[in-house]
């Protein structure tokens with residue numbers, strides 16, 4: 001917990017030196033203002049017990065009935081819309097670490113409430129090309145403070161991309177699955193026998209999380225949980 005406090009105080013000190021603007025609405029005063037926090041649309045039950053997608057009825061969505069996800073359970077905190085969408089965009093493209101931490105602080109109680117028994121936390125890795133271009137992985141900007149807050153070991157190197165894939169934008173569900181199939185590899189020395197919490201910023205079809213989960217199963221993981229801050233709708 002001390003490591004987390006040091007991390008947190010460092011941001012408080014920076015806020016004092018450089019007063020922040022809100023990552024959701026752009027108003028000065030706070031990195032993530034009360035108004036934007038209130039406007040986050042939480043994902044409410046009923047949801048699919050596997051993939052966490054909202055369902056109109058039943059415990060398992062139509063997609064999971066035909067092809068259950070590889071991850072044991074996937075859950076998302078909120079809908080990818082409004083100020084949360086703006087904020088995640090800012091984390092992704094402007095490397096706003098303090099904003100990432102503020103968002104993680106808000107969703108931590110939700111993650112805890114899931115009661116997942118987790119040994120290690122890892123981010124969904126990004127492609128080498130994009131990592132080189134951007135210099136950082138936005139999933140890691142969220143996974144690291146979450147691991148610190150939960151006091152669970154953080155392993156950014158657990159998974160790696162073994163082949164680059166095209167952007168998932170514009171692809172349908174089946175194409176997304178195909179696009180990321182066998183794109184990841186997990187280190188067996190780290191994954192074997194462990195319960196892994198995979199973290200990403202946004203899930204759309206869940207295909208990327210699923211491909212990561214498959215890599216972790218191949219490496220001998222005990223269980224694989226997926227958590228994303230937001231869930232975006234994918235046209236069927």
Ligand SMILES: [Zn+2]
Pocket residue numbers: 022023024025026027032033034035036037083
């Ligand atoms: Zn705001």
Ligand SMILES: [Zn+2]
Pocket residue numbers: 048049050051052053060061062063064065
């Ligand atoms: Zn489902």
